[in-house]
Amino acid sequence: MGAGATAASLLMQLSGVPGIDSIDLIAPGTAGLGTAFGATDPSVLCNTSVDVTSLTAHGTSDLLRYLAARGHPVGRDDFVPRYLVGQYARERLTRALQQLRSRGVRTRHVRSRVTGVAPGNDGRSYDVSLAGGHVLNGTDIALCLGADAPALPPALQPHTGSPQLLDSPYPTNRLTRLPDDARVLVLGSKLSAIDAGLVLCRSPRRRVTLTSPSAVLPAVRTRLRRMPTMHISSDDWRSLHPDDPEFDGKLARRLVRAVRRASPGGTVPRPRTAGTAEELLRRETQQARTGAVAWQDVMAELIDALNAHTCDWTQRQRDAFFTRHRPLIARYISAIPLPNAELLLSAMERRQLTVAPAQPRSLTPGPQGQGWHAHWPDGRDEHFDHLVCATGYRAPRLAVADGTLLLDAPGGTPPAIGTDLRIRLRSDGHAERIWALGACAGSRYPIVNYLRASAQHAENVAAQIRDTPQQLPLALDGRTSP
Ligand SMILES: Cc1cc2nc3c(=O)[nH]c(=O)nc-3n(C[C@H](O)[C@H](O)[C@H](O)COP(=O)(O)OP(=O)(O)OC[C@H]3O[C@@H](n4cnc5c(N)ncnc54)[C@H](O)[C@@H]3O)c2cc1C
Structure with missing residues (x-):
């Protein structure tokens, strides 16, 4: 359910999976377009480079392939207008549906909002309640609802x-x-x-x-891309324990070393920044113009690592860590592209815009x-x-009451979401065939407002659906039991 970029990525991953009988896409609006990538204004840019703004998580950026095939002269470091990503997601979603249909899978787009998901009476499927009272039945449920409120x-x-x-x-x-x-x-x-x-x-x-x-405004970068080598190894990450009182110091030392390795002599992100927003923007824009933004080349790796290594911490450990480091994360992980920084600076110098x-x-x-x-x-x-x-967006509130998953309803308790993205409705911790992807998985994976995270989730979920042992009866919404 949901028909934005995450659903597009999931459908791409599922288009070759055998044994699917039917897919219902449930979303009120146009398939492929959500809040961010549904923006039509060509001046509204991605803050992520083409390299990581892809519906696939591995290999060459699929967005780069898509744009190159249509004659756009872009490279993997470029920040493209968000409407191009919207077109890309929409076309890839449409193509995935065509591929599924050509294999005999029935597909339909039901234009409605989902209000809840309850285990069905047969014990092997789910009843999905829609606004307006209709109920659809499906065996595998993917929550790809974004954060659009x-x-x-x-x-x-x-x-x-x-x-x-x-x-x-x-x-x-x-x-x-x-x-x-x-x-x-x-x-x-x-x-x-x-x-x-x-x-x-x-x-x-x-x-x-x-x-x-x-x-203050976010920091300024000229690219956000994957690098050929990891600057902090998985073993190094695993050696850090969130309850270690020395944790922050140890992580900071590893980060400084990583930045130095990525670019000797380069500047390191600072938790506290001196000067007014305008002074800081001027300084960081100048650094970006001259290519002196060493920290940017560890950011893609850092985001992936934070998602990979904090997802099995307890909620308390994750909350404590991200509360302590929110200012740093907000400024550097969500840095802005140099072209936007230049425009902001000139509006500030004209005294048209102030912070x-x-x-x-x-x-x-x-x-x-x-x-x-x-x-x-x-x-x-x-x-x-x-x-x-412009105070942000929130994902639908997920809550469990009487064994039913409710969306944006009062009451209930938040469901547990496993590292496998599966939701638990029962107190015995049984994992349902209901997956939370993208922003819906924000209580388990800390950095989800990022297309690459959605693509990673989609790969993870598609692999689980593909690799489901034959004897398990549940499958993607409407999929026949083997
Ligand atoms: C302002 C802004 C800028 C961003 N810029 C970038 C960027 O530059 N690079 C980047 O990587 N990421 C960016 N993001 C994050 C990016 O938008 C998400 O990673 C991506 O859109 C996730 O796709 P999604 O399908 O999960 O959500 P969306 O694309 O928002 O789609 C959500 C879908 O769910 C549907 N839906 C919602 N509620 C219900 C319901 N109850 N029932 C049925 N359907 C429902 C909606 O109609 C829609 O179809 C940005 C986000 C914002 C808000």
Whole structure:
């Protein structure tokens, strides 16, 4: 269920798996396009290079192959517009469905939202409840639901629907429709806030302020790609124990060594950064222009390693580690491409875009829909015509109540998800043939907002489905029991 990039990757992996009888793709919108890669504005870029923005996790980037076959002059380091990844996912998904159909597999796209999954009465399949009351039955269930619900700050939730409040920067035509001289406050300073700032600043009279608790922008990189050699070995990772009081120091030393190996003399990520957002951006943009971004060449490896080596920690150990290192992870793992940094810098130098040094103490709607008043910690009051929330997205809340998996319903308890991505509905820990992929697996794998992680999950799940021993009765949604 879900029909975005993760589902596209899974279908690609399943297209050659024998014994599948039928596949139901359940999703309300267009197959292949989700929030991020459904963006149509050609100026909205990926922050990951072509090399890792692939629906397959191994070998040559499949996105590179796809773009090269269509005459796009891109290399593996390039950051391409996100709409191209959307087209790619959509075409690969369509092709996978065609391949499945040509093998006699029945496929259909059911345009609805899933609300729950319960074990069926036959003990070998699941009943999938849809919004509107319909129920579908399937033997293997893949949750590929992404993270598409805007995470609105609680204080703004009562104002949902106000024309002066956009709950998300996407679709970006809502931003371009704002008045040419609008003063806009964007809540957030990470990737979607930067998209919002850049799209809004295309109209030269608009004034844009970004505000967030960190008051800094992500670091700047010129590529995010896999490297031919691993700089921290698996044995080295395994020798680190999360409860070791020396853990952070040991990891930091290994990282510094890895960065030095990747590029002797190169700069190492810093947990604390001096200077204003603009000064920092100027400095890091200049470093990127001259190619002095040594840390970037260990990032792809670091993300893979964090997912591979923290997934069998306890939830408490993972939470503690990622809470301690969130600022570092947010700045460097989610760094921005140099072209975006250049655009941001020039908007800042024109005084069209600013990053506020602190968050407003309060935001109050003006009378009769006349924008918003921000009260800043230095005592100033400032008027904005519009607020744009770029405060992130959340995956559907998964919960188990009475042996049923519920999506975005109140109550219940979060299900355990194994390292095999299978969900446990029962207290005896029995693994169901329900898999959580991509953002749905965020309680087990820490870095899931990344297409490469989805592709890894899809490979893992497809292999489990393919390798299911013949005597096991359950199979992909509707698959006949062997
Ligand atoms: C602003 C932004 C920028 C990003 N940029 C990058 C990038 O540059 N590089 C990168 O690697 N990753 C990036 N990501 C992460 C990337 O979007 C995800 O890795 C990828 O989209 C995951 O695909 P998905 O199919 O899991 O989710 P999506 O592509 O979001 O698709 C989710 C699907 O699930 C459906 N759905 C949701 N709820 C239900 C329900 N209850 N029932 C049925 N269907 C449902 C939706 O309709 C949709 O079809 C970005 C994410 C965001 C938010």
